[in-house]
Amino acid sequence: MTQRLRVVWTPEMLRYDFGRGHPMAPDRLDLTIRLARELGLLADADLVGAAPASDALLATVHEPAYVAAVRRAETEGVADPARGLGTDDDPVFPGMHEASARVVQGTVDAALAVVAGDAVHAVNVAGGLHHAMPGAASGFCVYNDAAVGIRAMLDAGVERVAYVDVDAHHGDGVQAAFWDEPRVLTVSLHESGRGLFPGTGHPDETGGRHADGSAVNVALPAGTGDAGWLRAFDAVVPAVVEEFAPQVLVTQHGCDAHRLDPLTHLRVSVDAMRLASERLHELAHELTGGRWLALGGGGYAIVEVVPRAWAHLIGIAAHRPVDPDTEVPLAWREHVLETYGRTGPTTMSDGVTPAFRTWRSGFDPSDEVDRAIRATRAAAFPALGLDVEHD
Ligand SMILES: [Zn+2]
Ligand SMILES: [Zn+2]
Numbered sequence: 001m002t003q004r005l006r007v008v009w010t011p012e013m014l015r016y017d018f019g020r021g022h023p024m025a026p027d028r029l030d031l032t033i034r035l036a037r038e039l040g041l042l043a044d045a046d047l048v049g050a051a052p053a054s055d056a057l058l059a060t061v062h063e064p065a066y067v068a069a070v071r072r073a074e075t076e077g078v079a080d081p082a083r084g085l086g087t088d089d090d091p092v093f094p095g096m097h098e099a100s101a102r103v104v105q106g107t108v109d110a111a112l113a114v115v116a117g118d119a120v121h122a123v124n125v126a127g128g129l130h131h132a133m134p135g136a137a138s139g140f141c142v143y144n145d146a147a148v149g150i151r152a153m154l155d156a157g158v159e160r161v162a163y164v165d166v167d168a169h170h171g172d173g174v175q176a177a178f179w180d181e182p183r184v185l186t187v188s189l190h191e192s193g194r195g196l197f198p199g200t201g202h203p204d205e206t207g208g209r210h211a212d213g214s215a216v217n218v219a220l221p222a223g224t225g226d227a228g229w230l231r232a233f234d235a236v237v238p239a240v241v242e243e244f245a246p247q248v249l250v251t252q253h254g255c256d257a258h259r260l261d262p263l264t265h266l267r268v269s270v271d272a273m274r275l276a277s278e279r280l281h282e283l284a285h286e287l288t289g290g291r292w293l294a295l296g297g298g299g300y301a302i303v304e305v306v307p308r309a310w311a312h313l314i315g316i317a318a319h320r321p322v323d324p325d326t327e328v329p330l331a332w333r334e335h336v337l338e339t340y341g342r343t344g345p346t347t348m349s350d351g352v353t354p355a356f357r358t359w360r361s362g363f364d365p366s367d368e369v370d371r372a373i374r375a376t377r378a379a380a381f382p383a384l385g386l387d388v389e390h391d
Contacts, residue, residue, distance in 0.1 A: 003120050003319070004044065004045065004046055004119055004120065005044070005045040005046070005119060005120065005121050005122070005123065005314075005317050005318045005319075006045065006046045006048055006110055006113050006114075006118070006119035006121070006122040006123070007036075007042060007045045007046070007047050007048070007122070007123050007124075007125075007314065008048055008049075008050060008106035008107065008109070008110050008122065008123065008124035008125075008126065008127070009033055009047045009048070009049065009125075009126075010047075010048075010049030010050065011030075012049060012099075012102060013026070013029055013049075013099075013102065013103065013106070013126040014026040014029060014030060015095050015098070015099040015102070016099040016100060016102075016103055016126060016142075017093060017099070018090070018091050018093055018140065019091060019093055022091070022140075023140070023262070023263060023300040024140040024300075025302055027302055027339075028299060028300075028302040028306040028307070029125055029126055029296075031302060031303065031306065031307040031332075031336070032125050032296075032306060032307045032310040032311060032314075033125070034307070034332055034335060035307040035308065035311045035328070035329070035332050036310075036311045036314045036315075038329035038331055038332045039311055039315065039322060039326070039329060040320070041311060041314045041315045041318050041320055041322070042314070042318075044318065044320075045314075045318055046119065048106075048109065048110075049106070050102050050103075050105040050106035050109055051102065051105055052097075052098045052099075052101035052102045052104075052105060053101040053102070053104040053105040053108065053143075053148065054101075055067050057104065057105070057108065057148060057152070058101060058104060058143060058148065060148055060151045060152070060155070061134060061143075061144055061147045061148045061151055061177055062132075062134050062135070062143060062144070062148075063134050063135040065135070066083055066134070066135045066136065067097075069083045069085060070083075070085065070096060070097045070100065070137070070142060070143075071097045073085045073086065073092040073096055073097070074092075074094070074095060074096045074097040074098065077092055078092070079092055082136075083135060083136045083137065084133075084136040084137035084138050085137050087137075089137075089138070089139055089140055090137040090138070090139075090140065090141075090142065096142060097142075100129075100142035100143045101143060103124070103126045103127055103129060103143070103145045104127075104143045104144075104145040104148050104149075106124050106126060106127060106145070107124050107127040107145035107146065107148065107149040107293070107295065108145075108148055108149050108152045110122035110123075110124050110149070110293055111149040111150070111152055111153050111248075111250070111293050112152060112153070112156060114248060114291045114292065114293050115153055115156055115158055115248060115291065120290050120291075120292075121281075121284070121290065121292045121293070121294065121317040121318075122292070122293050122294070122317075123293075123294045123295075123313060123314055123317050124145070124293075124294075124295050124296065125295075125296035125310050125313075125314075126296060127145040127146060127149075127295040127296055127297075128145070128146060128165075128167070128252040128253065128254060128295030128296040128297030128298075129141035129142065129143065129144055129145050129146070129173075129297075130144065130146055130165060130167060130169075130171040130172070130173050130174050130252055130254070130297060131144075131169070131171075131172060131173045131198060132144035132147075132173045133172075133173050133176060134176070134177065138172075138173065138198065139169065139197055139198060140298070141173065144173045144174065144177060145295070146163065146171075146173075146174050146250060146252060146295055147173060147174050147177035147178070149250065149293065150163060150174070150177075150178065150184055150250060151177070153248055154181075154183055154184070158183075158247050158248055159183060159247060160183055160184075160185070160244060160245060160246045160247050161183065161184050161185070161246055161247070161248050161249075161250060162184075162185045162187070162241045162244050162246035162248075162249050162250070163178075163184065163185065163186045163187065163250045163251070163252070164187045164188075164189075164237055164241065164249070164250075164251045164252070164280060165186070165187065165188040165189070165190070165251070165252040165254070165297070166189050166233070166251070166252065166253060166254065166257065166273070166276055167188075167190060167252055167253075167254025167255075167256060167257070167297040167298045168190055168191050168196070168254060168256040168257040168261065168263075168264035168266050168298060169190055169191070169196060169197055169198060169254065169256065169264070169298060170188050170190045170193055170198055170200050170201025170217065170219075171186060171188040171190070171201075171252060172198045172200045172201065174186050174252075175188065175200075175201075175205070175215050175217075178211075178214065178215075179207060179208045179211065179214075179215065180207070180208030180209065180210050180211050181208075181210075181211055181214065182207075182210060182211040182214055184214060185214050185215075185216070185240065185241070185244040185246065186214065186215050186216070187215075187216040187217075187218075187236070187237055187240055187241065188201050188216070188217050188218070189218045189220070189229070189232060189233055189236070189237065190217075190218070190219060190220065190257075191219070191220055191221075191222060191224070191257070191264055191265055191266050192219040192220060192221060192222070192372070193219060194219075195222050195265065196222075196264060196265065201217045201219055202217060202219055203217055203218070203219060203372075203375040203376045203378070203379040203380065204379050205217050206379055206380050206383055207383070212383045213380060213382075213383025213384040215380075216236065216240050216376065216380040217376060217380070218232050218236050218372060218373065218376045219372055219375075219376075220232055220266065220369060220372050221368045221369060221372060222265035222266070223265060223266070223267060224266050224267065224268075224369055225259070225266075225267040225268065225269075226267075226268055226269050226271070226272040226352065226354035226355075226356070227354065227355065227356045227357070228356075228369035229257065229266065229268045229272055229276075230272055230275060230276070230354055230356035231356040231357055231358070231359070231369065231370075231373070232369060232372065232373050232376075233276055233279070234279075234356060234358060234359065235358070235359035235373045235377070236373065236376055236377065236380075237279075237280075237283075238279070238283060239381070239386055239391045240380065240381075240384055240386065241283055241287065242283075242286075242287060243384045243385060243386055243391075244384065245287065246287060246288055247288055247289075247291065248288055248291040248292075248293065249280065249283060249284045249287065249288050249291065249292045249293070250292075250293045250294075250295070251277075251280045251292070251293070251294045251295065252295045252296075252297045253273070253277060253294060253295065253296060253297055253309070253310065253313050254296070254297025254298035254299055255270075255273055255297070255298070255299035255305055255306055255309035255310065256297075256298035256299045256300055256301075257273070258270065258273070258299070258301055258304075258305040258309070260301040260304050260305055261298075261299065261300055261301050261305065262300050262301065263298070263300050269350040269352050269354060270305060270308050270309050270312065270348070270349065270350050271324055271349055271350055271352050271353065271354050272352075272354040273309045273312070274309075274312040274313075274316075274324065275354060277294070277312060277313045277316050278316055278321070280292070280294070281316050281317065292317070294313055294317055296310060303336055303340060303342055303344050303345075304344070304345055307332075308328070308345060308348055311348070312348065322348050323348070324347070324348050324349035325347060325348070325349060326347065326348045327346060327347055327348075328344060328345055328346055328347060328348060332344065333346070359373070374388075
């Protein structure tokens, strides 16, 4: 098996653009790839573009009538609010179908390359569009590249896929796509839906009748910072993924849990996100023979957070992890200053060294994060054959 990293990238990915003033600005992808390149992380990677996915491929997850509606939106500019098209979150834009379908094909090609052993790991920072539903756009997501990618792996004969989503929002579209599918474990670590879109992702959502235990949801209170976020990750993610014994690991790295993110209320650092990405990489080597597909997702602090969080991810996947004390390359900062009139971050760290207590060290019922973790373990662990208290 080759040790090369595949990075899904072509500037055509920048066409996924809801327009001026929309939080999902394509600049976040451009700044990420620029930073990764300046840091030398792409030197040994295969950068691979993608054609737009066919309607038949999209139809493995999406309703044909919805795909037709997206095409109509693209060609005629027709809104279809019942299908989430032409809303504030998902305005119609020129080339909407083609740009969205291209992200899907990039993820599918990367998924199949990892399965075939053509790449040891793959990253698609344009992907991770986890809110898209079979019949509707939602939350800045038109087509669900993660779900279509996982479906393609199942269709290629993969028997078990684990999906771990650390975006601040619940990975509702991926969970919905595989709700009653025992071959896919979906794990989402997010800010509680009580105060944040999409309002789902409660611990008692554990999968359909034929797949109980196939969905795991950690719903953290607003304000959760590094120590709580990492504690929750550590207390749930490795145990459930190990128990499921996947053949491939798919991860979604939305970085909107950061304290500077304008849309959410978590307080996580780039440093904690880097640790989570490292742990997921380790899990892939422990459990799936390294087969790992990492996707982007949300993240709306487009200068301060997204490029650094995802450059770290690319560095980890390239086996060139970036020391957090590394200075952000001057050429990148000059580009940011010239283009945005802003001073970008100067180092690859937020200047913190995240630490957390393991679950084994004890549970504090007066702590809101601990109660959230406990609720997830109580709801999800038994169906997976795990011990609520000890695993
Ligand atoms: Zn998000
Ligand atoms: Zn590796």
